[in-house]
Amino acid sequence: MRVDKAVAKHVGRDITISLFIYALPVVSVWLYFLVKSETPWNNGVHSQADAPSLFHFVQPAFKNLRSWGFIVIALVVGVCEFVLGLYENKWTKTERAIDIVCFVAPKILLVPITGYFSLKLLPLLLPGLANYFSWVPFWGGVFIIAVADDLTQYWYHRLHHQVPFLWRFHRTHHSASYMGMAMASRQNFIYTVFFSQIYLTATLIYLGLGYAALFVTVLKTFITLSAHSSIPWDKPFYKYKILHPIAWILERFISTPATHHAHHADTFDDGVGYYKGNFGNMFFLWDVIFGTGLITRKYPSSYGIKFYKEEEWYAQFLWPIFKSKKKGSELAVHGPEVGDKKPIFEGAKVTHTPMQVTLKPVLKS
Amino acid sequence: MPPANRNLKSIDMNLEDVQILIKKIFVGIVIYIVPLVIIAGGLLLIKLLLHK
Numbered sequence: 001m002r003v004d005k006a007v008a009k010h011v012g013r014d015i016t017i018s019l020f021i022y023a024l025p026v027v028s029v030w031l032y033f034l035v036k037s038e039t040p041w042n043n044g045v046h047s048q049a050d051a052p053s054l055f056h057f058v059q060p061a062f063k064n065l066r067s068w069g070f071i072v073i074a075l076v077v078g079v080c081e082f083v084l085g086l087y088e089n090k091w092t093k094t095e096r097a098i099d100i101v102c103f104v105a106p107k108i109l110l111v112p113i114t115g116y117f118s119l120k121l122l123p124l125l126l127p128g129l130a131n132y133f134s135w136v137p138f139w140g141g142v143f144i145i146a147v148a149d150d151l152t153q154y155w156y157h158r159l160h161h162q163v164p165f166l167w168r169f170h171r172t173h174h175s176a177s178y179m180g181m182a183m184a185s186r187q188n189f190i191y192t193v194f195f196s197q198i199y200l201t202a203t204l205i206y207l208g209l210g211y212a213a214l215f216v217t218v219l220k221t222f223i224t225l226s227a228h229s230s231i232p233w234d235k236p237f238y239k240y241k242i243l244h245p246i247a248w249i250l251e252r253f254i255s256t257p258a259t260h261h262a263h264h265a266d267t268f269d270d271g272v273g274y275y276k277g278n279f280g281n282m283f284f285l286w287d288v289i290f291g292t293g294l295i296t297r298k299y300p301s302s303y304g305i306k307f308y309k310e311e312e313w314y315a316q317f318l319w320p321i322f323k324s325k326k327k328g329s330e331l332a333v334h335g336p337e338v339g340d341k342k343p344i345f346e347g348a349k350v351t352h353t354p355m356q357v358t359l360k361p362v363l364k365s
Numbered sequence: 366m367p368p369a370n371r372n373l374k375s376i377d378m379n380l381e382d383v384q385i386l387i388k389k390i391f392v393g394i395v396i397y398i399v400p401l402v403i404i405a406g407g408l409l410l411i412k413l414l415l416h417k
Contacts, residue, residue, distance in 0.1 A: 022400045026407030030414065039415055091380065133408050148400050155396050165385055166392065196396040205402055287410035333377065 007162050014290045018151060019287075025143035029136060034108060040135040051138040051211060063219045070221050071107065077229055078103075078181040086230050089153040090178045097313035098172065099182040105317070106185065106192050117199060122206045134208030149216060152197040154286040156300070158279040160191070161269030164337045168330050172316040174275070177304035179261055184228040189317055227260035227281075234258050238297040251295050255284050258296050265300030273300040297339025 003011075020133075033039070061069075082086065121240045123130065136144065160170035169191040176183060226233060234256040237247035250256060255278075263272025274294035280287045287293025306328070315324035315331045324331035330339050 019399070021405060022403040023407055024413070026404055029408070030411045032417055033411065041412055133405075136408065144404055148404055152400055156393070159392060159396075168388060169389060189388070190389070194393040196393045200397050200401055203397075207405065243392065264386075320378055320385060323375055323377040328384055333379075 007009060010290075011159075011162065013153075017289065021147060021151060025140065025147050028044075028143060029140040029317065032137065032140065035180060039188050039213045040137075044089040052156055055138070055215060059214070062214050062260055065218050066214065066221070066288075070225065074103070074181050074184065074225060075083055075288060077225075077231070081180045081182075081230050086180050087178050090176070091093065092310065094310050094313055095176060098356065099176075099186055100315050101170070102186045102189075103182065103318050106187075109189070112191065113193060114198060116215045118202045118206060122203060126203075126206065131208040133204075136209060136212075138212055141209040142215055145209055145216040146211045146220075148222065149201045149202060149213075150280075150282045151286060153281045154197070154198050154279055155284075156196050157281065158292065161276060167338050168319055171305070172319075173306050173328060174264060175311075175316065177266070177302065177308070179228065179264055180230045181228065182224050184266065188319060190319075190321075211235075223254050223282045227257055229257070232257050232299070234297075247297075251284065251297070251342050252288050253285055254282060255280050259287075259293065259298060261299050261303070262294060262296045264303045266302050266306050270301045272296050272298045305340070326328055 001007070065073075082091070087095075157170070160166040170189050172188045173183065173186055173191070176186065201213055201217065234247070235249065237243045237250060240257075251259060259278050259280075262272055262274045263278035265275050267273050268275075277292045278284070278287055279292055279296055284293060284295075309324070309326040309329045309332045311324035311326050312322075312328050314322045315329075319331045323333050324335070326332055329335045330337070
């Protein structure tokens with residue numbers, strides 16, 4: 001199956017826009033030094049020096065969160081969701097196996113891979129460049145990492161939805177008929193291991209932006225975990241009129257549970273679900289800029305994929321290395337590349353023109 | 366000789382799968398390289414432009 005012509009056109013245009021967005025933080029760093037007439041690389045200044053004192057204070061907590069804290073938070077929230085009956089009768093033996101394997105295996109297998117990349121491969125590929133850009137000011141590093149990491153993940157994610165041959169690597173993340181903490185880590189392992197933004201951020205850390213990366217990645221993990229979880233922290237912002245201005249900004253800037261749950265819906269028919277858009281992870285802003293988003297303040301009526309055949313856990317975790325035995329499955333030998341026959345933009349409520357997604361939120365009850 | 370464990374899963378890849386995997390890795394590398402070149406190239410350029 002080939003990429004739809006309309007999609008290819010939009011992708012081409014949006015990639016061109018992205019190149020400028022990637023350059024934006026670098027240009028702002030250049031303007032900053034130009035105005036201040038500073039050349040910190042001559043003085044051996046390190047970006048840690050100008051980090052806010054509050055960051056120095058929270059740094060140990062951030063380090064712990066990144067190494068083990070988020071795993072504990074995900075586990076505790078996940079167990080609470082289970083005890084409170086979120087998964088009801090949907091957590092079958094297969095779903096349980098997928099969720100547990102996807103949660104545990106990458107934490108064991110991914111660390112040595114990224115460790116090898118950072119500690120062995122990068123010094124080999126970029127010899128003598130460790131901390132080469134450590135003179136970048138803290139705020140500049142934060143700006144660079146936030147854009148680089150999240151825009152790269154946006155593209156990685158979007159292409160796995162819009163390029164047919166890539167879809168099956170991402171399908172596992174959408175196959176469950178429930179939403180909760182388990183969804184955040186439920187991925188095909190090959191999708192996870194080739195996450196481009198992991199290696200991009202690792203390279204920028206190697207080049208000297210590690211201090212800023214710690215701040216951004218912790219913030220990003222909070223936002224993405226909460227967007228997948230069953231905790232609807234955004235609801236008060238929609239309920240109370242006084243908070244509406246904040247809601248207006250939040251839902252356009254970051255992924256809220258409502259907009260990300262809409263991405264996991266199995267249908268457009270409820271006026272809330274938007275599974276062929278809302279690709280943003282930390283920032284929803286990319287969807288606003290590229291016209292791939294639908295802002296909603298309601299939660300979808302159902303989740304998952306219509307053509308799901310509850311494929312075996314090993315096929316969902318390691319396709320195409322292992323195949324499903326379910327007849328007609330996308331993950332079976334000679335299975336269809338994409339089970340959903342709907343055109344890529346069908347059901348979309350927006351004309352895919354940049355910046356035109358900022359429509360009135362869908363408030364259908 | 367008894368048959369092998371029937372529950373044991375065996376690798377089930379063909380040439381088409383290998384091609385898909387290679388294409389997927391290629392896409393991932395491009396998505397990694399392009400922003401890296403823009404950012405690292407841009408920061409290098411700052412050093413050159415503001416060189417005293």
